[in-house]
Amino acid sequence: MKCVNSVMYRTDDLRIPGQSICLRTNYDNISNAFISPNLYECSNWIVGLRMNERDLKLAEEVGSHIQANGSSAIYILTTKYTNLVRTNLVLLKAFLDMKTKRGMMITIDRPHQYISHLLQLHGIDQAKLQFIDAISNHASDTKVSPNAEAFESGPFYIETLPDFIMSCDGRDPESKVDMSSTEFILMDNVSTLLTYNTMENVKIFFSRYVGVLKERSSASLATLIVMDRDLHADLYSFISPFAKKIIEISTDMKVGNVVESRSPTSVESTPSANGPAASDRSGSGPQTRERTGEM
Amino acid sequence: MTQNAFPRLESGIPGLDEMIQGGFPFPSVVLVAGSAGAGKTTFAQKFLFEGAEKGEQGLYISTLSEPAQWMLRYVQQFEFAKQEFYGKEVVYYDMGTALRNSTGEQLLQMIDDKVAEIMPQRIVIDPITVVGTMMKDDYRVFAFDLVTRLKNWQAVTLLTGEVRPGELYPAEISYAVDGVVLLMLSDEGDARRKYIEVLKMRGTNHITGKQSVDITTKDGVVVLKARF
Numbered sequence A: 001m002k003c004v005n006s007v008m009y010r011t012d013d014l015r016i017p018g019q020s021i022c023l024r025t026n027y028d029n030i031s032n033a034f035i036s037p038n039l040y041e042c043s044n045w046i047v048g049l050r051m052n053e054r055d056l057k058l059a060e061e062v063g064s065h066i067q068a069n070g071s072s073a074i075y076i077l078t079t080k081y082t083n084l085v086r087t088n089l090v091l092l093k094a095f096l097d098m099k100t101k102r103g104m105m106i107t108i109d110r111p112h113q114y115i116s117h118l119l120q121l122h123g124i125d126q127a128k129l130q131f132i133d134a135i136s137n138h139a140s141d142t143k144v145s146p147n148a149e150a151f152e153s154g155p156f157y158i159e160t161l162p163d164f165i166m167s168c169d170g171r172d173p174e175s176k177v178d179m180s181s182t183e184f185i186l187m188d189n190v191s192t193l194l195t196y197n198t199m200e201n202v203k204i205f206f207s208r209y210v211g212v213l214k215e216r217s218s219a220s221l222a223t224l225i226v227m228d229r230d231l232h233a234d235l236y237s238f239i240s241p242f243a244k245k246i247i248e249i250s251t252d253m254k255v256g257n258v259v260e261s262r263s264p265t266s267v268e269s270t271p272s273a274n275g276p277a278a279s280d281r282s283g284s285g286p287q288t289r290e291r292t293g294e295m
Numbered sequence B: 001m002t003q004n005a006f007p008r009l010e011s012g013i014p015g016l017d018e019m020i021q022g023g024f025p026f027p028s029v030v031l032v033a034g035s036a037g038a039g040k041t042t043f044a045q046k047f048l049f050e051g052a053e054k055g056e057q058g059l060y061i062s063t064l065s066e067p068a069q070w071m072l073r074y075v076q077q078f079e080f081a082k083q084e085f086y087g088k089e090v091v092y093y094d095m096g097t098a099l100r101n102s103t104g105e106q107l108l109q110m111i112d113d114k115v116a117e118i119m120p121q122r123i124v125i126d127p128i129t130v131v132g133t134m135m136k137d138d139y140r141v142f143a144f145d146l147v148t149r150l151k152n153w154q155a156v157t158l159l160t161g162e163v164r165p166g167e168l169y170p171a172e173i174s175y176a177v178d179g180v181v182l183l184m185l186s187d188e189g190d191a192r193r194k195y196i197e198v199l200k201m202r203g204t205n206h207i208t209g210k211q212s213v214d215i216t217t218k219d220g221v222v223v224l225k226a227r228f
């Protein structure tokens, strides 16, 4: 790593094809730029950016609220719909970079290549990240990364996705992803599911997903769901009983309210595909019975 | 079904949101087309500063090689253009120089990288039509690729387009975008009036037909309500 003189490269972008130095700086963080070799195809060098201080602070704080070891749990992060991508990036920073966890990202809203590019630009190592891409077969960029698997029937028929996730268990030599060692799952993003599926099918998807968690309950897995609770209030009220924690992220990217469920609807208590929906309709909300093993 | 309704981003243009069901669909790419001096830049700036007021991130990409300072000088006269947002919630990026000696693919990469870096919810490329006259590659292909890529970001992008006399709107880019808003100057006797018209807005039951607009120092482009 080699430091760049911050005064010399005042210009925002000096990327000149054919030259050997490729410079990019963050508008408010020029002095934090760093160089690492051979990352960018147009040149021999790239200046990666450091995430701005505000987002870094958020990554640290959010990370401290989520324990990705010991037990499996669902965490919901609520934020305005305009902040979904930014919040996802902050989570990836927290988990891949700060906690060095192995992750699986399920992309529904935009193809995985964009997330990959974003991580590269922000200097976040993605060696420990795999993708299941439910939108790539409808996207313009068709080259699938070596660490990504396309979910061919996505983004429609989303209720079959949990079984697909399960099938990526490392036993199929053809499969490029392996769930067995994954420590966190991030979905980008659940609200988009409603663009392609009925609410009923999205609910089935969730119930099955929780079922899948139950089947592999021996391993610990943090599921991270970022959503706008006001935009999809119906979906939110369906999912939130499953959550161990609900963390609010304000428009200016700060942690707001953190609500910890004393007894989230347990993975163990999901008997059928429509299980939690049925118990919710009776108005019981989060289940009050004792959890059989922490999620 | 309300659950599938598009989230909207307020335009910041007084009177416009009422015409388009509350704002631009989020995310989307919208062309703001108009003749010279019709108010395209003013419109786009207000859109960014509106976001800044809400804590959203904005990125203004200029395709003119004149330094941003000239544009800033004009914008500065508007009351909405608060100084504290410059370089923070509203970031300026000059692509003018690169335009002359880059291929379409390089330009796309540059825009992509800048967007990934700043992570804006509001993007402006002003004016996009200049790219067509400057670049050697096929502009139609470029325009289509640009719009496709921008749609993947969680943002509303405004592309401004110059409409030449006799033309209704810049055809090469219009077919690819989600919305087209037209700003026009028209002769009415000795007065030159300004109009706005929403030609298309996907997923939106928008008001059709021309509406009068005014440009004011306080709010920039304002749709005059008396007409509907």
Ligand SMILES: Nc1ncnc2c1ncn2[C@@H]1O[C@H](COP(=O)(O)OP(=O)(O)OP(=O)(O)O)[C@@H](O)[C@H]1O
Binding pocket: B034, B035, B036, B037, B038, B039, B040, B041, B042, B043, B077, B162, B215, B216, B217
């Ligand atoms: N303070 C003001 N009050 C009223 N009208 C103004 C004010 N400032 C500018 N205008 C009007 O706005 C017009 C310029 O607007 P703007 O620069 O946004 O147009 P444009 O469509 O971007 O033009 P160009 O084709 O040059 O890019 C001026 O021609 C003038 O008529």
Ligand SMILES: [Mg+2]
Binding pocket: B040, B041, B042, B126
């Ligand atoms: Mg202009």
